[in-house]
Amino acid sequence: MTQTRQPRRPRQRTGRRPGVFAGVVVLALLLLFGVPWATLVLPWPTPVVVAGTVLFGIAAPAFPVLMFLGHGRGRDWAARIADTALGVVWVFFAWSVLSLVARVALLGVAEPRRSRIIAVLVLVIGVALVGYGVREAMRVPRIRRVEVTLPRLGSGLDGTTVALLTDTHFGPLDRTRWSRRTAAAVNALKPDIVAHAGDLADGTVEQRRAQVAPLGTITAPLARVYSTGNHEYFGEAQAWLDHMSSLGWDSLHNRHVVVERGGHRLIVAGIDDATARASGLDGHGAELDRALDGAPEDVPILLLAHQPKQIAETANQVDLQLAGHTHGGQIWPFHYLVRTDQPVLEGLSQHGTTQLYTSRGAGFWGPPLRVFAPSEITLITLRAP
Incomplete structure (x- = not known):
């Protein structure tokens, strides 16, 4: 049966x-x-x-x-x-x-x-x-100066400076004055390129508009570029990309720009944060191939990718990667917990043929404290061999 x-x-x-x-x-x-x-x-x-x-x-x-x-x-x-x-x-x-x-x-x-x-x-x-x-x-971040030699960098770009600003986390505590002073500190460096590597703000564009506005006063002759961090995906990631574009920044949502000096070129690319795809936001997710689509061959690549652990997907494909996210631990001994999730806490590290610089970040998330993890604005000087 x-x-x-x-x-x-x-x-x-x-x-x-x-x-x-x-x-x-x-x-x-x-x-x-x-x-x-x-x-x-x-x-x-x-x-x-x-x-x-x-x-x-x-x-x-x-x-x-x-x-x-x-x-x-x-x-x-x-x-x-x-x-x-x-x-x-x-x-x-x-x-x-x-x-x-x-x-x-x-x-x-x-x-x-x-x-x-x-x-x-x-x-x-x-x-x-x-x-x-x-x-x-609460202080304006200290300036941290770093020299990085890129084997493929042309002599015309030797000495190019990149001001790295990341993890500003404009949020519930109004830091508009801090934002103005930080923007002034970046401008005082007279960088050729300014990069914001994500975690721009916590909240909506409407909530944080005044705090972010001073970033529109930052100038750089070659490029001002921005890519998303994980905190953008807690809220309005696309709105923040659009807003930064309205302030005159190039929003590198899996895309690139090419800068040139002295007859030599440098690709400046950015990919979405590692959490972007899981956010469910249509069209978002870290895609290096898409970011480099149409890029010229045999040109060095500077990549913005918010989390250091994204190096696992990009190593040996770019020359220098800029990250933030860790805050250098922010409040000791939280440093040791961060290291269980990320390959690097802060500073310059080598991963195959790719160099990774991880900033401690300019701001803070959550507690308005930094203990044994000072904030930074990083001035990176690129050197040709």
């Missing part, structure tokens, strides 16, 4: 994934806020413990709510509070963990004096680093 195959029932959702995600969030909050609470609050008399517990007890559940309102619903006031809180609590969490070393060194000191000494040390170091970190984040 022939059996009729029954239609397969749709698989019911068990709710495990949301449950796992919620569990991870709760665990992260408990660690992020709980470790500093235990280090800074518990060693003291009851009134201090009660006051500190109330403070941490309010801050911990308020944090994800503010994050959601700020970055999920576009409320800049909430994002400013949440981002600042994240930076502060990360610094105190990291140094509370590191204080275990001091605890071992002070084994000969009786409790509660030992724990109180450690609490004071963590508090002093944390406050100092937060103050230093805010100053570093």
